[in-house]
Amino acid sequence: MRARDLVEDYPLVRLSDDALDAARLIADQRRPAVVVVDEEGRPVTVLPASQVLSFSVPGYVQEDPSLSRVYDEKGGADVCIRNLSRRSVEEVLPPAERRYELPVAPGNATVMECAATMARLRTPLVVVTEDDGAIRGVVTASHLLQVILDASGSQA
């Protein structure tokens, strides 16, 4: 089985898209991340849900565990929404030097190749591209694990 056989449609966001919309997309579809593309539709990086949280939760709260407990649910939500509003996806991404390396695999990549890429980059998905760099789809870690477990005949 090759990467092209495992691809599934996956939500994409552009660098210029509204960060709050991207967060809503992740939340509504219960995705661990979204793929970020440039204005020409070429994949640039992935935006994990954890990075959205990292941007929206103030640094001083992240560093002080006691402070994270003092908000009520509405207060905490207000803070996160306020930090995300009027921001673009590009602003929410880490600075270029710390940006997540794009987990990419060609269509003919093997299951093990995809698994190795995910393991190395600690990412829940791999973007599968055509020869011209266009996105063919995405292979998710959960789908890949299912294929691996099925192939070994492992059962719960």
Next chain:
Amino acid sequence: MTFSQVLAVVVFVGAYVLIATERVHRVAAALGGAALMLALGLTDGETAFHSLDAGVDWNVVFLLLGMMIIVGVIKQTGLFEYLAIAAAKRARGKPYVMLVMLVTITGVASAALDNVTTVLLIAPVTFLVCDRLGLNPIPFLIAEVMASNIGGTATLIGDPPNIIIASRAGFSFNDFLIHLAPFVVVMMIVFVVVCRWLFRDAFTYDEQRVAEVMALSEREAIRNRTLLVQSLVVLALVLAGFVLHGVLHVEPSVVALLGAGLLVLVSKVTTEEAIADVEWETLVFFMGLFVMVGALVGTGVIGEVSRALADAIGGRPLVGVLALLAISALLSAIVDNIPYVATMSPIVSDLVAAQGGTPQAESLWWSLALGADLGGNATAVGASANVVVLGLAARNGTPISFWKFTRYGIVVAGLSVLLAAPYLWLRYFLLA
């Protein structure tokens, strides 16, 4: 001057310039200087490690170590977060009332803990409360760091220069409370009044947002009540040990180490967690400094400087006290006050002895402490706590420029010196 004295001065000044200009890490500069002093035979191992007058002051090193461990455990309790949020709620979000309460908490805490830790604990909760109220956190942060430097002046353990002075002069915890705390209380009152004017543009009150502060739950900040009680009991015991130093005849360093050991023993904090906040770099920096200054003492440089200063002061001790206050404040505004006080302590010790050790002569020590501790408020780099808060502010998207801080700092430091001068004159000369 002898050749060895010239060599010692060259090594010392070289290391000092490197520390002041931050061309190399201050620990590397201090250790490098100490190593050169030893390699050139300007001091020796016996003196560096075992001499009370010209070696590493282990009382200072272990007092700092013990307090760092205690503070590291207290940090985990959430006490500061609780106090600051409770204060903001008590103030019902009124900015100036809130600033007065936060400044008071910071000042009092700095007297019992070190300044850097205090501002590290109070700054995050300040960001949170200001965010809830839609206030600019910068005036609050600047006021807090200044309150921390002022409050730390009150006690032996409040500021590292005081620890050095106490050890060199043989002062007890109570001596600091008797001689410096009254001035610090007055200074704090003046400071909060001045804050009303200094930061007058920052106190905009938005009643709509008060509910956001009132919704915060300060009780949730206390993550481990048992640890909080254990920490407070141990801190109280340690402070009692300091106060009863004269009765118990136990060095403050021993009291702090016993407190640290007791806290680690009775709490469920692991040893790794307990020592995680120990600033080993600072401790090593102190050791390097002490060896370098010890070489200056051993080669007779300090003695020469002391004699020259004693001649210059002559029979006018008040001139010496006021000059030392002004010079200490000025230099501490520009360079780290720890190496400054480490260098000046043996000189002041000689000057006090030359003047017969009278209370008037001893006021030179208080002049040095007031100048060095309060002068640090003048610029953004005058004290470690200032640098730490500037770093925190930048990381949280509200950078404070060097000049923005210094604009307020010069006013507060200048005022401190202007108030300290008549205090010293009245207390040790006019009313003595």
